[in-house]
Amino acid sequence: MRSIFLKELRQGRPLLLFGLALGLLMPLLYVLSLRISRPVSPGEVDDLRSKLAFALLWLPPIIALFGGAGLFAAEADRGTLPLLFSLPVSRLRIWFAKILGGLTLTALASAVLLVVGNLLLPNPRGEPSIVASAYLPDMFLWTLFAFAVAAFASALASHTIAATLLAFLLSGGLAAGIIAITQLGARLLGYDEVFDLAIWAGVAALPLLLASALVISRGELLRSARKFLLGIPAFAIALALIGSLLIGAVRFATRYQRDDVERVSLSAAGQAGVLRSPITLITYADPAPYLRVSHSDGRWRRTSAGHDPDDRSWPAYRSVYSVLLDPETGRELDVLRLPGDASWCTTAVSPDGGRAAIAYRPAGLTWGRPQLGNQPETLRIVELDSEHVLYQAPPPNLTTNRYTAIRDLEWSPTGSYLAYAFPPRVGERASCLHIVNADGSQPRALPDDAADWHWSPTEDALYVLDRDMTVKRFRPESTSNETIWAPDPDDPRTRRTLPLSGISPDGRWLVLTENQTGAVETRTGTAVALKRVGLRAISTDGKHAQVIWSAEDPRRSDAPLAWSADGAALYFVVWRDHPSRARLLRWRPGDAQPETIIAELPFNSVWLLPVPDSDGVLVWGQLRDEWPSTSQVHEAAAFILDGSGHRKALPGQAAAPDFARANSPRGFDDQGRLIFQPADHTTLDSLDIDTGKVRQIYP
Amino acid sequence: MTDNPYAITTHSLTKRFGRLAALDRVSAHVPRGSIYGFMGPNGAGKTTFVHCLLNLIDPTSGTAAVLGHDVVRDSVAVRRRVGHVAALQPLWDWMKVREFAGFMAGCYPRWSQQTVSDILSRVGINQNARIQTLSRGQRALVGLAVAIGHEPDVLLLDEALTGLDPIARREVLRNIIEAMHADGRTVLITGQDIADMERICDHIGFLVNGRLILESPLDDLKARVKRVRVEHPAESPPAVPADALQVEQSARETLFTTRDCSPALLDSLDGPGRRVGIMDLDLENIFIHLAQPPVEAIR
Numbered sequence: 001m002r003s004i005f006l007k008e009l010r011q012g013r014p015l016l017l018f019g020l021a022l023g024l025l026m027p028l029l030y031v032l033s034l035r036i037s038r039p040v041s042p043g044e045v046d047d048l049r050s051k052l053a054f055a056l057l058w059l060p061p062i063i064a065l066f067g068g069a070g071l072f073a074a075e076a077d078r079g080t081l082p083l084l085f086s087l088p089v090s091r092l093r094i095w096f097a098k099i100l101g102g103l104t105l106t107a108l109a110s111a112v113l114l115v116v117g118n119l120l121l122p123n124p125r126g127e128p129s130i131v132a133s134a135y136l137p138d139m140f141l142w143t144l145f146a147f148a149v150a151a152f153a154s155a156l157a158s159h160t161i162a163a164t165l166l167a168f169l170l171s172g173g174l175a176a177g178i179i180a181i182t183q184l185g186a187r188l189l190g191y192d193e194v195f196d197l198a199i200w201a202g203v204a205a206l207p208l209l210l211a212s213a214l215v216i217s218r219g220e221l222l223r224s225a226r227k228f229l230l231g232i233p234a235f236a237i238a239l240a241l242i243g244s245l246l247i248g249a250v251r252f253a254t255r256y257q258r259d260d261v262e263r264v265s266l267s268a269a270g271q272a273g274v275l276r277s278p279i280t281l282i283t284y285a286d287p288a289p290y291l292r293v294s295h296s297d298g299r300w301r302r303t304s305a306g307h308d309p310d311d312r313s314w315p316a317y318r319s320v321y322s323v324l325l326d327p328e329t330g331r332e333l334d335v336l337r338l339p340g341d342a343s344w345c346t347t348a349v350s351p352d353g354g355r356a357a358i359a360y361r362p363a364g365l366t367w368g369r370p371q372l373g374n375q376p377e378t379l380r381i382v383e384l385d386s387e388h389v390l391y392q393a394p395p396p397n398l399t400t401n402r403y404t405a406i407r408d409l410e411w412s413p414t415g416s417y418l419a420y421a422f423p424p425r426v427g428e429r430a431s432c433l434h435i436v437n438a439d440g441s442q443p444r445a446l447p448d449d450a451a452d453w454h455w456s457p458t459e460d461a462l463y464v465l466d467r468d469m470t471v472k473r474f475r476p477e478s479t480s481n482e483t484i485w486a487p488d489p490d491d492p493r494t495r496r497t498l499p500l501s502g503i504s505p506d507g508r509w510l511v512l513t514e515n516q517t518g519a520v521e522t523r524t525g526t527a528v529a530l531k532r533v534g535l536r537a538i539s540t541d542g543k544h545a546q547v548i549w550s551a552e553d554p555r556r557s558d559a560p561l562a563w564s565a566d567g568a569a570l571y572f573v574v575w576r577d578h579p580s581r582a583r584l585l586r587w588r589p590g591d592a593q594p595e596t597i598i599a600e601l602p603f604n605s606v607w608l609l610p611v612p613d614s615d616g617v618l619v620w621g622q623l624r625d626e627w628p629s630t631s632q633v634h635e636a637a638a639f640i641l642d643g644s645g646h647r648k649a650l651p652g653q654a655a656a657p658d659f660a661r662a663n664s665p666r667g668f669d670d671q672g673r674l675i676f677q678p679a680d681h682t683t684l685d686s687l688d689i690d691t692g693k694v695r696q697i698y699p
Numbered sequence: 700m701t702d703n704p705y706a707i708t709t710h711s712l713t714k715r716f717g718r719l720a721a722l723d724r725v726s727a728h729v730p731r732g733s734i735y736g737f738m739g740p741n742g743a744g745k746t747t748f749v750h751c752l753l754n755l756i757d758p759t760s761g762t763a764a765v766l767g768h769d770v771v772r773d774s775v776a777v778r779r780r781v782g783h784v785a786a787l788q789p790l791w792d793w794m795k796v797r798e799f800a801g802f803m804a805g806c807y808p809r810w811s812q813q814t815v816s817d818i819l820s821r822v823g824i825n826q827n828a829r830i831q832t833l834s835r836g837q838r839a840l841v842g843l844a845v846a847i848g849h850e851p852d853v854l855l856l857d858e859a860l861t862g863l864d865p866i867a868r869r870e871v872l873r874n875i876i877e878a879m880h881a882d883g884r885t886v887l888i889t890g891q892d893i894a895d896m897e898r899i900c901d902h903i904g905f906l907v908n909g910r911l912i913l914e915s916p917l918d919d920l921k922a923r924v925k926r927v928r929v930e931h932p933a934e935s936p937p938a939v940p941a942d943a944l945q946v947e948q949s950a951r952e953t954l955f956t957t958r959d960c961s962p963a964l965l966d967s968l969d970g971p972g973r974r975v976g977i978m979d980l981d982l983e984n985i986f987i988h989l990a991q992p993p994v995e996a997i998r
Binding site: 002003004006007010011078083086087088089090 | 750755775785789792793803804
């Protein structure tokens with residue numbers, strides 16, 4: 001068998017030259033394209049380069065098709081098949097040696113292709129496109145699929161050319177079939193993209209290889225008809241068997257059962273104040289106590305994890321779902337299965353509650369593939385009433401690296417547009433900001449990097465903070481912009497990019513959080529805190545800009561702030577001197593200085609939530625242990641602060657200190673009810689702040 | 700297994716390609732240590748027979764065994780002990796002769812490179828030559844040389860002498876086949892070169908339209924297959940045996956070929972006014988007489 005394997009390697013050497021030629025092809029196309037089309041902007045050049053560099057990753061399946069097609073058909077063509085089969089080696093071993101040799105050659109030729117291609121044509125950032133390592137498993141699986149198809153075709157055909165043509169036809173047909181099966185599977189199982197296309201392709205490779213082995217070991221030497229009679233049904237039966245097993249296993253593993261939900265939390269997008277109906281949840285079930293996935297030092301690690309309440313990290317869960325929930329009826333409007341860690345699934349419900357935008361990574365069969373990155377890379381817009389999916393695809397230009405996640409989905413106030421972003425590189429705050437119409441059409445990128453943005457309440461403008469700390473106004477139908485505020489280049493207070501902290505409900509004021517020294521204090525672990533963080537208010541007409549808080553030594557960069565629902569006042573909290581001595585301040589547009597509303601709040605954790613249809617805010621404070629054992633709450637209080645500065649206790653059982661200690665607020669729904677959760681995240685509940693009635697919403 | 704006097708036995712071996720019976724109930728017996736000539740016209744099924752022995756194709760029915768091994772169930776064991784050379788067998792042209800021999804050596808548990816080298820040097824083939832640069836005859840010799848590198852107990856030569864020049868042919872016949880025979884190994888040769896067959900074979904089988912119509916030691920065959928001439932009065936022609944071949948009858952003379960020229964047959968032909976003459980046939984004529992008529996006539 002070794003002799004046959006080595007013979008295959010030597011016989012297939014031209015495939016390496018083919019790999020080299022393909023590796024040179026894309027750089028050549030790049031040069032030719034530049035000469036012929038003469039792109040006018042560096043962006044177009046980068047785009048072309050990016051696409052061609054990315055296309056390199058998908059050429060190995062072509063190599064595999066040629067590598068596999070010659071395995072047996074070339075021997076038949078050459079007339080050496082009888083000689084080969086008259087050796088004292090079983091046909092199965094001959095098949096295995098040739099398959100092994102072919103796969104080795106395909107791998108070597110692919111390596112030549114990728115190395116040469118990437119050296120000559122790095123992506124626009126000067127990196128080889130191979131850095132898009134998340135694509136490598138997919139590329140490997142599709143290459144295996146192509147090789148298996150070609151080996152199958154080679155076993156059937158008696159001529160190399162016929163085998164190659166058959167391989168191309170079969171691979172195209174089967175790929176289309178796989179896509180159709182995934183769609184069917186998604187429909188049958190009720191979840192989208194439960195099946196991972198590349199995984200399916202890999203699965204299809206198995207019966208194809210089995211069928212080719214059967215044809216070679218049992219097929220007639222000279223008669224093709226019997227080979228077809230043997231091979232096609234063998235493949236169909238093997239595929240059906242393996243597919244059935246797989247569907248059964250996936251169906252079992254991915255079934256969603258509300259009763260099994262162990263933890264529930266509002267999605268990140270739902271925690272920003274007023275929750276719109278329906279609300280979006282992340283649910284967790286089926287914990288994997290011995291597995292916790294964490295990302296540190298640039299690597300994914302799996303460690304054991306339990307249910308230690310003092311453990312800041314949650315254990316990994318095997319069944320994680322994004323649930324769009326109608327809080328009135330408790331009906332699950334949409335259930336989307338997520339990879340093991342849902343932290344990067346972002347959702348946004350349109351203001352009228354009719355549509356939901358979800359950025360996620362399809363779970364596929366390989367739930368919890370953290371090594372591939374669970375970053376959301378698919379954008380989905382679904383019409384909730386009809387459950388009709390309006391758009392579902394990775395956004396344009398999100399091709400070179402899946403680690404660049406889509407984030408910050410934000411609907412325009414009337415739901416006409418959706419804004420979203422993804423950073424050009426991992427870990428960067430700056431993003432390529434995109435706007436897409438509500439039906440998913442006409443995605444367009446804004447030209448500048450965006451650190452943060454907000455829609456104007458009237459939807460006619462998008463206020464963007466770019467990487468240089470300049471605030472610009474964009475019109476949604478145009479990519480032109482006007483600068484509203486730019487920092488003084490000599491002012492050291494604007495050295496670091498921080499998010500916009502909010503736009504007033506009347507759309508007249510933006511609040512910018514700014515670092516006033518540029519110094520970074522490393523606090524614990526990977527968390528950082530910026531010293532001297534202050535607030536600046538900028539009028540959206542660009543005429544006024546005012547520092548409203550120049551902190552002496554705030555302890556936190558994420559100090560909470562909230563505009564009152566009527567836009568009359570901005571409330572914010574600062575800590576001075578001591579981590580558990582907070583101060584609540586209020587600033588009204590036009591005031592020179594903020595006024596202190598509560599001089600001392602003895603809490604180190606404070607939520608401020610605007611109360612709908614009022615000038616007040618909900619203040620919810622807790623005094624917890626210092627990090628990392630933050631689960632123990634010692635003191636807590638929750639009350640509503642009205643516009644005149646009066647405190648009003650929550651009604652009913654919520655008035656008790658234990659209530660504020662045991663729960664955490666999440667926001668108000670559009671009916672004015674306070675959504676809150678117990679500390680263990682087992683339920684989601686609502687509180688009617690007029691009557692004090694508490695109701696469990698989920699599960 | 701060693702008690703079996705036959706190296707190759709088949710029992711009702713049948714191979715059909717659709718409606719065509721390439722082999723039709725062939726029951727052959729190739730004695731150990733013999734040089735067996737398997738003869739037949741084009742399309743008679745000789746190559747199909749060899750392919751069945753090597754299990755390159757599956758028989759439709761019947762059985763075949765080589766050195767006691769069933770060719771279907773134990774095909775690897777059969778191929779391990781059999782050398783096979785086919786007519787104009789294509790080789791891997793991109794290999795050098797030495798590489799080809801090395802490749803084959805890696806496929807067999809035992810290998811005598813000395814044997815291969817000796818043959819190649821005797822026929823003047825450079826082992827460093829690339830196969831694609833060799834003539835057709837030289838390639839056949841290379842194929843033959845490596846086919847016996849593993850010192851097979853049975854050598855199957857399927858039209859293997861085709862394309863060889865007279866010198867090379869003599870080399871093969873004398874130094875290879877006869878040497879194997881001398882070592883007690885079995886050689887089965889298929890082909891149509893009757894002169895060669897007659898010169899070296901000690902057993903002959905005739906295959907016609909997929910049927911083995913005759914199988915015999917060559918000497919015995921020659922002793923039994925005769926051309927018989929009967930001169931007789933016009934009113935009393937002899938009764939021609941039912942299995943007579945190539946029957947030619949005129950008013951006073953009847954000619955036919957018999958597969959078993961026994962005293963009983965001669966007695967039955969004899970009679971008043973008749974004169975019976977017997978003519979010897981060489982193998983070529985035996986072949987022609989046996990192969991030419993339709994099978995029905997042979998019966």
